Amino acid sequence: MDAENTKPVTRIQREKHELILEAALDVFSQYGFRGSTIDQIADAAGMSKPNLLYYFKSKEDIHAPLLARILDTWLEPLRALDQNGDPLPELQSYIRRKLEMSRDFPRESRLFANEMLRGAPGFSDVLHTDLKDLVDEKARVIEKWMAQGRIARCDARHLIFSIWATTQHYADFDIQVRAVLGKERGGETRFEDAARFLDQLFLHGLTPKK
Amino acid sequence: MDAENTKPVTRIQREKHELILEAALDVFSQYGFRGSTIDQIADAAGMSKPNLLYYFKSKEDIHAPLLARILDTWLEPLRALDQNGDPLPELQSYIRRKLEMSRDFPRESRLFANEMLRGAPGFSDVLHTDLKDLVDEKARVIEKWMAQGRIARCDARHLIFSIWATTQHYADFDIQVRAVLGKERGGETRFEDAARFLDQLFLHGLTPKK
DNA sequence: CTGGAATTTTTCCAATCGGTCAAAAAATTT
């Protein structure tokens, strides 16, 4: 009955499953679902298309587990936001962790972005439940901090949006960021520079300390 | 010789050109270049594929003018950043104008995002010249303001990135934003809420005024 | 080292892809 949940059992199955998902992440994150072809993925995985289809019976079946895996990973830093910690350091470390994810998992970020651009088909239910619930919960935590005067009063949800946006930008718009910074400005320090900048932005904004 | 630059002359040509580009923007902004089909665009434009190809001789020829038109529009607010104005109001109005563009031209924003996710093929030259030059120029303006103590010291380029990221987020991740805010929280005020929040973020950050 | 299971390759398919072409139909000019 649960034919789709049959997990790999043999050594080869485990290896190839992982190999294919790795290759698929490369391809899907660049071209999106419709723009990617099974042949492309098979090539990237170094195998023939029918061979790939022996492990995943359809294009959807390769894409779905990638998405499922990601949302969880992606929200982990937000889950770690601790209501018992100090507000500013908590948010600071949330921002830093999200930025590190953009640095270390840019393909995952782009896959997610591709899905959002398409309007998140067959994914919007998760957005309205799991995601919304988590954001609601953490927004309440942040609002409590505001009520206690430990943090400036602002819209907690838009604060979360701005953290997502600024950090994911470095993965999703990597090409643009590199182009603008140029090589002479040492594009390899861009994540440290970004971390410093975001720290200041979220802590103090642009008002000069007189 | 300049066969590709033959501009529409008749009334019908002008109308259909615009109609097709409008439809193509809908499709390309959702599925990206590779994920979109000429048939889809023709359907959206209410005409047959061969008829569409009478006006644009290839898929590329529909896509290219859309992209060309956008980068210019997109950077106009940054161009308007006036070095003779007051720093904080200048930046504030830059942010507001960018946010308004996300509200009024979300498809253009998504088309651009799609192109970036793909690595901006056949576009990266513009990024390294026009875009970089403009950002360099405006970064110098901002750095001058910092040197004069009229604005907090920070990385001017990453400041620009953060403005791009936070504002475009409301167009590119619209689905997610709506899902998180939910209808009960009046998703139709999200742009006003965002404007208020971004004003505060960039002006004062999160440090509470004691 | 062999028999059965797991894996891979070869061949194939119908649908869709981007695009062409000639003829039909409108629109415009004379």
Next chain:
DNA sequence: AAATTTTTTGACCGATTGGAAAAATTCCAG
């Protein structure tokens, strides 16, 4: 209204798409 130009259609093309089937091969336990 006739002649001409512009626009639209339908039929079609080779290449690519997602995927099926079955034969050929490799793997591994007894």
